[in-house]
Amino acid sequence: MQPRYRVIKTAILDAIESGVMKPGSQVPSENQLAQQHGVSRMTARRALSEMVDEGILMRSQGIGTFVSDSRPMSSMLEIKSIRDEIERRGHRYTNEILVLETAPASDAISQRLAVDVGEPIFHSIIVHCENNLPVQYEDRWVNPAWINDYLDKDFKAQTANFYLNQVAPLSQADHSVEAVIVEKDIAQALLIKPKEPCLKITRRTFSRGTGNENGLAAVVSHAVLFHPGSRYRLGGHLEF
Known part of the structure; x- marks a missing residue:
């Protein structure tokens, strides 16, 4: 079984690859993800932080987390x-x-x-x-x-x-x-x-x-x- 934070990452990646989330789309907050997946806020934060580090998402202080423009x-x-x-x-x-x-x-x-x-x-x-x-x-x-x-x-x-x-x-x-x-x-x-x-x-x-x-x-x-x-x-x- 995958760790719960990876389940969240996979769900976000699937939404991006299917076009449900496009570059510039805002992703759910840590609290929203925690509620959706039945996990702690810390687990949701780890999923988002890793995706930011990987360049898939980008954070805007005080506004939220968004899908990056991943085109080379x-x-x-x-x-x-x-x-x-x-x-x-x-x-x-x-x-x-x-x-x-x-x-x-x-x-x-x-x-x-x-x-x-x-x-x-x-x-x-x-x-x-x-x-x-x-x-x-x-x-x-x-x-x-x-x-x-x-x-x-x-x-x-x-x-x-x-x-x-x-x-x-x-x-x-x-x-x-x-x-x-x-x-x-x-x-x-x-x-x-x-x-x-x-x-x-x-x-x-x-x-x-x-x-x-x-x-x-x-x-x-x-x-x-x-x-x-x-x-x-x-x-x-x-x-x-």
């Missing part, structure tokens, strides 16, 4: 490997490689990569998963001038971001973030409903590298990243 958060101000982010949270990283090819640069992509239209470039589409749940659909175009063996890399072992930074250390980037409804094939790959909102991050990375004779930053890759809004958020900390 990535920095808007830094570019990090999605694998590193997931493993730093103590979760399991896996991926599914959907496309890994050489393709001619379209007019739009040639402008983003600063290459000629029709020039062969590398293209990859990889779905990144956290505990087997898709959290990012990565559609990336790469300039072969920086990494001519891109297609030979083991993307099950490391991310595209990792390999690119080895040969073309990031010197600058531009990116934009917007809320979108994705196309059907992307929704299917992310295992979301057709009209579920996603975060779309469009990012172009540059490097001065060792092979760039004039020392000016040149484009390395252009990526479009889609994250289910229900599983991901962006944030950052600024000091002035």
Whole structure:
């Protein structure tokens, strides 16, 4: 038989996972939980305190205890490997490689990569998963001038971001973030409903590298990243 405080924790977790309690919902007080489960207030307090320590709940002094927003958060101000982010949270990283090819640069992509239209470039589409749940659909175009063996890399072992930074250390980037409804094939790959909102991050990375004779930053890759809004958020900390 489970200890009584764990029974309370399980009941709250079930309510969160079923959607009965959503992020921001207030949970019953210690007194209410004690009455509901026939336990002491101290037992109810232990259940809530452990869930606060685990980041599942958050306390607001004098107001109550609420369900935390448990979606993973990535920095808007830094570019990090999605694998590193997931493993730093103590979760399991896996991926599914959907496309890994050489393709001619379209007019739009040639402008983003600063290459000629029709020039062969590398293209990859990889779905990144956290505990087997898709959290990012990565559609990336790469300039072969920086990494001519891109297609030979083991993307099950490391991310595209990792390999690119080895040969073309990031010197600058531009990116934009917007809320979108994705196309059907992307929704299917992310295992979301057709009209579920996603975060779309469009990012172009540059490097001065060792092979760039004039020392000016040149484009390395252009990526479009889609994250289910229900599983991901962006944030950052600024000091002035």
